[in-house]
Each structure stands twice: as C-alpha cells, then as structure tokens.
Amino acid sequence: xxxxxxxxxxxxxxxxxxxxxxxxxxxxxxxxxxxxxxxxxxxxxxxxxxxxxxxxxxxxxxxxxxxxxxxxxxxxxxxxxxxxxxxxxxxxxxxxxxxxxxxxxxxxxxxxxxxxxxxxxxxxxxxxxxxxxxxxxxxxxxxxxxxxxxxxxxxxxxxxxxxxxxxxxxxxxxxxxxxxxxxxxxxxxx
Numbered sequence: 001x002x003x004x005x006x007x008x009x010x011x012x013x014x015x016x017x018x019x020x021x022x023x024x025x026x027x028x029x030x031x032x033x034x035x036x037x038x039x040x041x042x043x044x045x046x047x048x049x050x051x052x053x054x055x056x057x058x059x060x061x062x063x064x065x066x067x068x069x070x071x072x073x074x075x076x077x078x079x080x081x082x083x084x085x086x087x088x089x090x091x092x093x094x095x096x097x098x099x100x101x102x103x104x105x106x107x108x109x110x111x112x113x114x115x116x117x118x119x120x121x122x123x124x125x126x127x128x129x130x131x132x133x134x135x136x137x138x139x140x141x142x143x144x145x146x147x148x149x150x151x152x153x154x155x156x157x158x159x160x161x162x163x164x165x166x167x168x169x170x171x172x173x174x175x176x177x178x179x180x181x182x183x184x185x186x187x188x189x190x
C-alpha cells in the first residue's frame with residue numbers, strides 16, 4: 001500500500017477504512033473503491049462525500065416534532081406544519097424555520113394545543129368535582145328505602161283502582177251499545 005494512501009486513511013479513519021478485499025470503504029455512504037491514493041483523495045474531495053459529511057450526518061432532532069425525517073428518502077426532511085419536503089441542508093432548514101409561513105403555522109398550532117390543554121384541564125376539574133360530589137352524597141338508610149317502597153306500593157294501589165274504574169266505564173259503554181242495538185232491531189221490525 002502506498003504511504004500517501006496509508007496517511008490519508010489514518011487522517012480520515014472515522015470515515016474510511018481498508019476492507020479485507022484490499023478496498024477502501026466509506027462508512028458514511030457505503031461506497032467502496034480501489035485502494036489507490038488518487039481515487040480515494042478524489043472521493044474525499046468530491047461533492048457526494050462532502051454533502052454526506054456536512055449535511056446528511058447532522059442531527060436535526062432540535063426541529064422535532066415539526067420537521068421529521070422522510071421514511072421513503074433518508075436524504076430529505078418533511079415539515080408537518082407546511083407540508084413541504086426539505087433537503088437535509090442546514091442552511092435550507094434554518095431558512096425554512098425562520099420563514100414567515102412556518103412561523104405563522106407554528107403560532108396557529110401552538111394556540112390549538114394550548115386550547116386543547118385548557119379544555120382537558122377543565123374536563124379534569126369537572127371530573128374531580130363530580131367525584132367529590134359523589135363522595136359527599138350520603139347513602140340512603142334502610143328506613144328511607146322502606147318509605148320509598150311503601151310510597152311505591154301506594155302508587156301501585158291507586159293505579160289499580162284507576163284501572164278498575166276504567167274497566168267499569170267500559171262495561172257501562174258496552175251495555176249502552178247493546179241497548180241501542182236492541183232498539184235499532186225493534187225499529188227495523190216495525
């Protein structure tokens with residue numbers, strides 16, 4: 001192996017390494033290349049490696065939960081507020097986050113979440129009050145339950161009396177109808 005290549009690999013050992021097949025492999029991109037100084041040096045100075053090193057390997061977690069990594073393309077991010085796809089370039093992300101559209105949608109989203117939190121707090125307070133009221137209510141005694149039972153029995157007796165009266169009225173009406181029918185029959189005979 002060349003001395004220049006060995007020094008280059010040593011200087012960049014966190015990104016490139018020598019494989020068993022005597023090739024140089026980049027741990028960022030997974031790219032394998034022939035173990036020649038010119039090829040490896042050109043790769044390390046190339047656009048793909050620099051983009052991977054400068055952009056794609058950065059931590060964008062400070063933008064969560066509004067800006068998330070795309071599941072379909074690991075080189076892209078997605079803004080859930082503006083529904084825009086963004087490249088994993090720090091300058092582009094900063095420009096987007098400082099933009100008017102993002103800030104407006106963020107304020108709207110935070111206002112909605114604050115209203116939800118207030119509503120949930122009110123609901124929780126109402127539930128706590130209901131629990132307190134239920135705990136403060138006394139359980140009826142046996143005497144009170146018997147009184148209620150006696151009252152129910154009296155109401156049932158009254159209902160039965162009303163039903164009997166209704167039945168008597170119905171019988172009277174039927175008798176009157178029979179009398180009328182007899183009178184009609186007599187008139188028809190004459």
